[in-house]
Amino acid sequence: xxxxxxxxxxxxxxxxxxxxxxxxxxxxxxxxxxxxxxxxxxxxxxxxxxxxxxxxxxxxxxxxxxxxxxxxxxxxxxxxxxxxxxxxxxxxxxxxxxxxxxxxxxxxxxxxxxxxxxxxxxxxxxxxxxxxxxxxxxxxxxxxxxxxxxxxxxxxxxxxxxxxxxxxxxxxxxx
Amino acid sequence: xxxxxxxxxxxxxxxxxxxxxxxxxxxxxxxxxxxxxxxxxxxxxxxxxxxxxxxxxxxxxxxxxxxxxxxxxxxxxxxxxxxxxxxxxxxxxxxxxxxxxxxxxxxxxxxxxxxxxxxxxxxxxxxxxxxxxxxxxxxxxxxxxxxxxxxxxxxxxxxxxxxxxxxxxxxxxxxxxxxxxxxxxxxxxxxxxxxxxxxxxxxxxxxxxxxxxxxxxxxxxxxxxxxxxxxxxxxxxxxxxxxxxxxxxxxxxxxxxxxxxxxxxxxxxxxxxxxxxxxxxxxxxxxxxxxxxxxxxxxxxxxxxxxxxxxxxxxxxxxxxxxxxxxxxxxxxxxxxxxxxxxxx
Numbered sequence: 001x002x003x004x005x006x007x008x009x010x011x012x013x014x015x016x017x018x019x020x021x022x023x024x025x026x027x028x029x030x031x032x033x034x035x036x037x038x039x040x041x042x043x044x045x046x047x048x049x050x051x052x053x054x055x056x057x058x059x060x061x062x063x064x065x066x067x068x069x070x071x072x073x074x075x076x077x078x079x080x081x082x083x084x085x086x087x088x089x090x091x092x093x094x095x096x097x098x099x100x101x102x103x104x105x106x107x108x109x110x111x112x113x114x115x116x117x118x119x120x121x122x123x124x125x126x127x128x129x130x131x132x133x134x135x136x137x138x139x140x141x142x143x144x145x146x147x148x149x150x151x152x153x154x155x156x157x158x159x160x161x162x163x164x165x166x167x168x169x170x171x172x173x174x175x
Numbered sequence: 176x177x178x179x180x181x182x183x184x185x186x187x188x189x190x191x192x193x194x195x196x197x198x199x200x201x202x203x204x205x206x207x208x209x210x211x212x213x214x215x216x217x218x219x220x221x222x223x224x225x226x227x228x229x230x231x232x233x234x235x236x237x238x239x240x241x242x243x244x245x246x247x248x249x250x251x252x253x254x255x256x257x258x259x260x261x262x263x264x265x266x267x268x269x270x271x272x273x274x275x276x277x278x279x280x281x282x283x284x285x286x287x288x289x290x291x292x293x294x295x296x297x298x299x300x301x302x303x304x305x306x307x308x309x310x311x312x313x314x315x316x317x318x319x320x321x322x323x324x325x326x327x328x329x330x331x332x333x334x335x336x337x338x339x340x341x342x343x344x345x346x347x348x349x350x351x352x353x354x355x356x357x358x359x360x361x362x363x364x365x366x367x368x369x370x371x372x373x374x375x376x377x378x379x380x381x382x383x384x385x386x387x388x389x390x391x392x393x394x395x396x397x398x399x400x401x402x403x404x405x406x407x408x409x410x411x412x413x414x415x416x417x418x419x420x421x422x423x424x425x426x427x428x429x430x431x432x433x434x435x436x437x438x439x440x441x442x443x444x445x446x447x448x449x450x451x452x453x454x455x456x457x458x459x460x461x462x463x464x465x466x467x468x469x470x471x472x473x474x475x476x477x478x479x480x481x482x483x484x485x486x487x488x489x490x491x492x493x494x495x496x497x498x499x500x501x502x503x504x505x506x507x508x509x510x511x512x513x514x515x516x517x518x519x520x
Binding site: 054057061062067074126 | 252291292293296297299300302303304306307310311314322325326329330333336353
């Protein structure tokens with residue numbers, strides 16, 4: 001039963017993952033990416049990591065992809081509006097993608113495929129255990145990553161803010 | 176595999192499914208009657224006694240309308256939109272505890288479809304993906320008004336989701352569990368000497384107000400019904416929809432209203448608990464609990480309608496201001512106060 005589900009979910013995630021790359025319309029890419037996220041969340045549930053699965057859905061499918069879709073719908077990109085990329089851009093894309101592939105194959109080639117680790121501790125992904133791990137064993141990395149998030153947020157606000165010299169008089173009156 | 180377990184869950188799911196649709200159907204009737212009452216009119220009274228068959232007539236009309244798909248729309252996404260809206264609305268009822276346990280034929284039957292240990296997050300997850308139905312439907316219509324409605328809906332729902340999640344965190348802190356079954360069961364304790372009255376609303380009044388406001392915004396109900404604001408956007412995201420596809424969008428709103436009333440009743444108003452519940456014997460306890468829960472739900476559905484026909488619609492900048500600059504800071508403050516109270520008392 002679990003094996004069949006595993007293969008179905010893997011198939012769905014790979015096919016929709018490919019569709020993200022090959023879809024002509026950016027909206028279709030984003031929608032396929034959302035389906036990919038759901039398939040991956042399904043894999044988490046098979047590993048008994050319900051908390052990770054639902055957080056994955058809330059954060060990625062529920063928040064980040066909504067923003068992606070939001071921006072794409074506002075821009076309303078379609079085939080005619082797509083800018084013509086010149087040959088240098090295309091070349092750069094091909095080279096960087098090839099480099100990534102070389103790195104990935106190199107990394108995967110040397111690594112030893114571990115035995116299925118399902119039996120080790122299947123309750124690791126439940127809320128209680130995850131909280132213990134995050135706030136006891138890995139509390140310093142956890143706090144550092146939250147600090148990084150805060151820094152990123154402050155940076156985004158700073159970038160989004162207008163420089164004082166760019167604010168016009170009418171806008172000042174509004175404030 | 177325990178076949179009786181699957182059978183009882185299947186029966187429970189079918190009952191819940193039909194009950195949800197039945198209630199959503201009669202919510203439309205109730206809405207018209209409440210609106211009529213508040214505006215000193217009679218309301219629908221032609222179909223059957225007191226117009227009681229009006230929802231059936233409306234449904235029949237929806238089915239017989241021409242099912243029109245605009246030429247310039249994205250056909251599959253156009254069909255997918257209302258389907259997603261309905262699907263996400265119906266899925267949420269799975270984790271709600273509708274009562275305690277029934278003892279039938281020597282078996283203990285829990286009146287909850289799935290007691291997952293992440294119930295609260297499950298609901299937040301479905302709330303957050305509920306916006307896709309509106310967004311996909313609005314965008315694929317290829318209509319300016321639909322797109323505006325869809326964009327309004329998505330930004331509104333993302334904004335109010337944050338405050339909603341933050342107000343729920345205070346509840347989770349107090350109960351120490353993400354399971355709705357535990358949260359409901361914990362409210363059976365005594366408060367000021369009254370047994371079964373330990374409702375979260377008395378312990379979290381601010382959190383309740385924030386949750387209630389956000390629930391109105393999440394269901395796109397007045398005074399936050401800007402996504403379908405007819406005076407500016409014709410019909411909002413469902414401008415291009417006809418027939419049962421439109422029916423799905425409208426119906427999903429009523430299902431959402433029912434589910435969010437259920438959530439308010441379960442999380443803040445004691446769920447199936449009421450003073451005197453524990454005096455009742457065995458199975459009557461479960462049945463009376465469920466009946467009381469439905470009374471509470473009905474009250475909140477009425478409250479939704481009461482507000483809709485009383486308050487005028489917000490302006491869009493007011494909506495955003497309320498969400499980001501008032502409700503989110505208040506929710507954070509509520510969280511801090513709860514934390515301080517739990518540490519020192």
